Amino acid sequence: MALSVDLNSDMAEGFGAYKMGDDAAMLSIVSSANIACGLHGGDPEIMATTFALAKERGVAVGAHPGFPDLWGFGRRNIPFSAGEIERLVAYQIGAAQALSAYAGHPITHVKAHGALGNLTQQDETVARAVNNAIKAVDPTLICLTIALGHQERQARDMGLSVRSEIFADRAYTDEGHLVHRSIAGAVIHDAAEAAARTARMVRDGAIETITGKRLETPIESICVHSDTPSAVAIARTVRDGLEAAGITVRNFI
Numbered sequence: 001m002a003l004s005v006d007l008n009s010d011m012a013e014g015f016g017a018y019k020m021g022d023d024a025a026m027l028s029i030v031s032s033a034n035i036a037c038g039l040h041g042g043d044p045e046i047m048a049t050t051f052a053l054a055k056e057r058g059v060a061v062g063a064h065p066g067f068p069d070l071w072g073f074g075r076r077n078i079p080f081s082a083g084e085i086e087r088l089v090a091y092q093i094g095a096a097q098a099l100s101a102y103a104g105h106p107i108t109h110v111k112a113h114g115a116l117g118n119l120t121q122q123d124e125t126v127a128r129a130v131n132n133a134i135k136a137v138d139p140t141l142i143c144l145t146i147a148l149g150h151q152e153r154q155a156r157d158m159g160l161s162v163r164s165e166i167f168a169d170r171a172y173t174d175e176g177h178l179v180h181r182s183i184a185g186a187v188i189h190d191a192a193e194a195a196a197r198t199a200r201m202v203r204d205g206a207i208e209t210i211t212g213k214r215l216e217t218p219i220e221s222i223c224v225h226s227d228t229p230s231a232v233a234i235a236r237t238v239r240d241g242l243e244a245a246g247i248t249v250r251n252f253i
Contacts, residue, residue: 040074
């Protein structure tokens with residue numbers, strides 16, 4: 001049976017005059033894009049421009065909600081209540097729906113960003129809050145979730161559509177969590193290493209941990225972060241490596 005997988009990246013994460021990543025270059029490589037919604041990054045101009053360019057390139061788009069933390073780029077845990085998280089996520093999905101409709105390229109999925117995303121994997125309460133927001137706003141939206149996490153399991157139980165995601169450029173602990181960015185080796189900068197590892201994980205249907213263990217999981221999407229200096233090279237090398245291994249890159253819609 002032929003294998004296929006989505007290749008996604010987080011985009012539109014600049015703000016005003018501040019640019020983050022080369023979205024135009026990434027949109028020539030990936031099959032889906034997660035668009036920041038204005039709280040950890042992004043603004044109406046950047047969102048509308050990125051949605052329009054994604055439409056032009058035939059790239060599927062989704063909302064990428066995070067904590068309201070421009071200074072920390074949404075990568076710091078903020079102790080909101082479950083209800084507050086639900087409303088923050090609902091607010092950001094609404095912004096993405098509005099700007100994507102304006103650009104004529106409606107969103108199809110939701111992927112939580114940064115610290116919020118990590119919490120959806122590890123914290124049942126946060127996972128349920130994000131899923132509740134998605135279901136309340138538009139239950140037809142696909143939940144793009146971190147593999148082996150609470151959000152993935154809960155979303156399936158709630159009857160939501162789910163796609164399980166791994167990261168090409170991040171190391172994993174033996175528990176299946178992302179290695180904290182403060183630890184050496186947490187971010188994989190070598191494009192060839194990222195590509196070879198990603199192809200193995202998709203082919204084997206398992207995450208490779210930092211100690212060499214294999215954790216079996218469905219793998220339906222691969223993320224390459226767009227904010228690292230070598231992001232474009234990694235994304236291109238990962239896509240080339242997948243295709244060389246006989247794995248088709250296509251969006252999951």
